[in-house]
Amino acid sequence: MTGWLRRATIDLAAYRANLVSLIERMAPVEVLAIVKADAYSLGADVIVPEALAAGIRWFGTVEPRPAYEMRRAGVGDDASFFAWQLGPDEDFDAAVRLRVDLGVSTLEQLEAFAAAARAAGPGHEALVHLTVDTGLHREGCLPADWPAFVARAVELRDEGTVRLRGAFSHVSETSEADDHAASLVFRKALDDAEALGATFEKRHMSSSSAGMEHPERRFDMVRMGSNGYGNPVTEGVTAADRGLRPVLTLSACVVRVKRVAAGTGVSYDYTWRAERDTTLALVPLGYADGVSRRAQERADVTIHGRRYPIVGRVAMDQFLVDVGDDPVAVGDEVLLFGPGDDGELTIGEWADAIDSIPEEVSCRIGARVPRVYRGRTATTGATTGATAGGSGAGASS
Amino acid sequence: MTQDVRLTVDTAALAHNVAVLREAAGPALVMAVVKANAYGHGAVECARAFADAGVDWLGVADLGEALELREAGVTTPVLAWLHAPGETFELAARHDVTPAVSDLAQLEAAAAAGVRAVHLCVDTGLSRNGAVESEWPALFDRAAQLRDVLPVEGLMSHLSNTSPEEDGLQLASFLRASAALGERGVEPPLRHLAASAAALHYAGSHGTMVRLGLAAYGLSPFPDRTSADLGLRPAMTMTAPVTSIKRVPAGEGVSYGYLFRPERDTTIAVVPVGYSDGIDRAASDRASVTIGRRTYRVRGRIAMNALVIDVGDDPVEVGDEVVLFGDPALGRQGAEDWARASGGITWDVVASLAARLPRSWT
Numbered sequence: 001m002t003g004w005l006r007r008a009t010i011d012l013a014a015y016r017a018n019l020v021s022l023i024e025r026m027a028p029v030e031v032l033a034i035v036k037a038d039a040y041s042l043g044a045d046v047i048v049p050e051a052l053a054a055g056i057r058w059f060g061t062v063e064p065r066p067a068y069e070m071r072r073a074g075v076g077d078d079a080s081f082f083a084w085q086l087g088p089d090e091d092f093d094a095a096v097r098l099r100v101d102l103g104v105s106t107l108e109q110l111e112a113f114a115a116a117a118r119a120a121g122p123g124h125e126a127l128v129h130l131t132v133d134t135g136l137h138r139e140g141c142l143p144a145d146w147p148a149f150v151a152r153a154v155e156l157r158d159e160g161t162v163r164l165r166g167a168f169s170h171v172s173e174t175s176e177a178d179d180h181a182a183s184l185v186f187r188k189a190l191d192d193a194e195a196l197g198a199t200f201e202k203r204h205m206s207s208s209s210a211g212m213e214h215p216e217r218r219f220d221m222v223r224m225g226s227n228g229y230g231n232p233v234t235e236g237v238t239a240a241d242r243g244l245r246p247v248l249t250l251s252a253c254v255v256r257v258k259r260v261a262a263g264t265g266v267s268y269d270y271t272w273r274a275e276r277d278t279t280l281a282l283v284p285l286g287y288a289d290g291v292s293r294r295a296q297e298r299a300d301v302t303i304h305g306r307r308y309p310i311v312g313r314v315a316m317d318q319f320l321v322d323v324g325d326d327p328v329a330v331g332d333e334v335l336l337f338g339p340g341d342d343g344e345l346t347i348g349e350w351a352d353a354i355d356s357i358p359e360e361v362s363c364r365i366g367a368r369v370p371r372v373y374r375g376r377t378a379t380t381g382a383t384t385g386a387t388a389g390g391s392g393a394g395a396s397s
Numbered sequence: 398m399t400q401d402v403r404l405t406v407d408t409a410a411l412a413h414n415v416a417v418l419r420e421a422a423g424p425a426l427v428m429a430v431v432k433a434n435a436y437g438h439g440a441v442e443c444a445r446a447f448a449d450a451g452v453d454w455l456g457v458a459d460l461g462e463a464l465e466l467r468e469a470g471v472t473t474p475v476l477a478w479l480h481a482p483g484e485t486f487e488l489a490a491r492h493d494v495t496p497a498v499s500d501l502a503q504l505e506a507a508a509a510a511g512v513r514a515v516h517l518c519v520d521t522g523l524s525r526n527g528a529v530e531s532e533w534p535a536l537f538d539r540a541a542q543l544r545d546v547l548p549v550e551g552l553m554s555h556l557s558n559t560s561p562e563e564d565g566l567q568l569a570s571f572l573r574a575s576a577a578l579g580e581r582g583v584e585p586p587l588r589h590l591a592a593s594a595a596a597l598h599y600a601g602s603h604g605t606m607v608r609l610g611l612a613a614y615g616l617s618p619f620p621d622r623t624s625a626d627l628g629l630r631p632a633m634t635m636t637a638p639v640t641s642i643k644r645v646p647a648g649e650g651v652s653y654g655y656l657f658r659p660e661r662d663t664t665i666a667v668v669p670v671g672y673s674d675g676i677d678r679a680a681s682d683r684a685s686v687t688i689g690r691r692t693y694r695v696r697g698r699i700a701m702n703a704l705v706i707d708v709g710d711d712p713v714e715v716g717d718e719v720v721l722f723g724d725p726a727l728g729r730q731g732a733e734d735w736a737r738a739s740g741g742i743t744w745d746v747v748a749s750l751a752a753r754l755p756r757s758w759t
Binding site: 003004005036037038040041062063085086087088089105106133135136137138139142172173174178253254255256258260264265266267268269270280282284286287288290293294312315316317318320330331355356357359360363364366367368 | 401432433434436437458459461462479480481482483484499500520522523524525526529557558559563638639640641643645649650651652653654655665667669671672673675678679700701702703705715716740741742744745748749751752753
């Protein structure tokens with residue numbers, strides 16, 4: 001038996017199927033696939049080619065640099081990459097030359113982007129999305145500054161340095177009323193822009209939830225992150241309800257089982273003591289791997305289809321499970337979350353148990369956990385586990 | 398380019414901390430624990446820095462981590478103690494990594510693979526790794542039989558830090574294990590039970606080696622003692638630039654969920670750090686950061702790639718450097734402050750930082 005410790009299994013067939021389903025349901029509206037934060041830590045170098053294979057032609061990366069890197073690597077040459085969280089010294093020249101779409105929020109950014117296109121010479125243009133702050137108050141132009149911002153963008157378009165690719169916004173998802181209000185602000189901003197002579201190829205403000213539930217807020221494009229990964233974030237809605245399948249499974253092998261007597265304290269501070277004689281299973285995942293310390297006695301893991309509690313403190317590299325008198329053995333697979341086929345929690349249920357959200361759970365899975373890909377169709381140079389898996393830990397059967 | 402969140406690790410501070418802790422550890426040897434990417438500080442570079450500072454051993458959780466050090470050319474002795482089921486230890490033997498073994502199967506595999514030596518890991522109360530007392534006779538007998546081909550170089554266990562009484566019981570158990578080995582003619586030169594807390598405050602537990610984790614990075618393992626109290630210097634500083642500034646009228650919501658609605662007109666600054674960088678979202682609306690000498694509160698929900706701070710009417714500009722945490726002696730927030738804000742522990746704050754973040758070692 002070749003041992004392994006821990007793995008994050010990524011079902012690429014499910015990912016593609018989710019995207020195909022979303023594309024069909026959103027049509028004729030474009031679906032942009034969110035691959036920020038290294039595709040929620042699943043590995044953008046693998047995820048992007050699979051999304052292309054599923055028919056995605058737009059990608060969102062938040063920060064521009066990953067988009068530049070994918071362009072330089074020749075990934076998705078005929079697709080569009082969109083980023084909107086720009087640095088104070090953003091490399092607009094790279095954005096121009098690498099044809100990366102940027103969401104710009106200020107006149108300074110707009111001018112700098114246009115200047116880079118001008119400097120690059122004929123045949124180059126700045127692919128601009130004007131960002132509207134409809135209430136989130138992070139990036140985006142406030143409504144009061146909007147007319148002057150648009151007017152300048154129109155001048156730069158007429159000059160030939162700027163292409164008005166889009167207008168976009170983020171909503172806060174605080175409440176239906178707040179999001180509705182934000183959509184009205186966005187609509188008004190679009191009307192005002194049109195009056196100033198601006199037309200946009202893609203107008204977009206909705207992400208996963210709003211894209212599904214509010215057709216009137218889809219405009220020309222919706223940005224799908226969580227839905228693509230099979231984790232609807234709308235309260236009370238499961239992946240199955242949406243016809244989606246969770247893509248990510250986090251699991252580990254039992255590395256030790258131990259019979260302990262009633263009264264035995266376990267892990268740091270002995271915060272849990274066995275009420276009766278019982279068996280403990282040691283699982284080699286800890287908070288450094290992204291398993292929250294809040295999972296203690298709140299999130300159940302699954303072994304052979306049965307649920308068991310995490311007991312005692314979750315440590316940096318390991319935690320303990322109380323398996324009672326069940327015949328759990330070293331080498332048995334422990335499911336933390338997955339699609340639910342074997343009775344395990346879904347990532348949404350796991351997140352609820354630890355007062356988190358699926359995106360955070362996914363993003364915080366550490367580098368020590370090898371990513372294992374199943375159902376790959378796209379051919380790229382990428383390999384499993386861009387991590388120090390070592391010692392056979394990066395099994396990819 | 399200053400657009401990135403950045404981790405800066407002061408290797409002189411690592412060396413300083415090792416010196417302070419070595420003093421506290423008396424004659425015991427010291428192992429620097431560099432598991433979990435050196436508690437988020439960068440495994441290879443910290444291993445080198447600790448080796449330069451003269452530590453005797455390096456410790457990691459699993460063999461994958463050990464091999465990463467060997468591949469990078471680190472030659473200091475390395476101990477690994479958390480093994481996959483059926484581990485053969487062949488790579489450990491080939492790359493001169495010393496395994497700590499917890500059971501007969503691991504002991505036999507280590508012998509078969511021809512590793513240079515092993516440490517025996519015993520469970521003295523934590524109920525995690527290690528052989529429990531009832532398993533000692535069989536394990537120790539076999540270790541004694543194998544000692545000519547496989548020297549038992551060490552005996553190890555790990556304290557729960559529950560209370561002085563409980564730790565005392567664990568030490569007593571550890572001494573029983575040591576005596577039981579001695580009865581079989583096995584006298585491991587390295588007997589190590591103490592980690593940072595016990596290295597500093599429990600001299601009786603030192604054995605012949607102490608394992609330094611959190612404290613080696615300059616962070617306090619005690620809730621009521623600061624780094625400065627212990628003479629330690631936090632080695633890591635996390636910074637990011639302000640990427641956007643916005644004046645917000647009183648009563649308007651900020652960030653996802655509109656958790657924060659300022660009571661008066663104020664300026665908010667966006668910092669490109671979020672939970673995908675390893676920051677706990679539970680610190681939303683609670684943690685603080687500094688810009689220069691001023692401290693500002695994180696407001697609203699921490700998002701995947703961004704958080705928002707309230708800078709009031711201060712003249713903060715795009716590009717200004719925000720220090721998320723660093724050395725509190727320099728007026729910064731400490732990792733322990735982020736731990737308090739998120740309801741976590743200092744260890745968690747640093748060890749969870751994403752591996753892909755840019756790090757520099759000065």
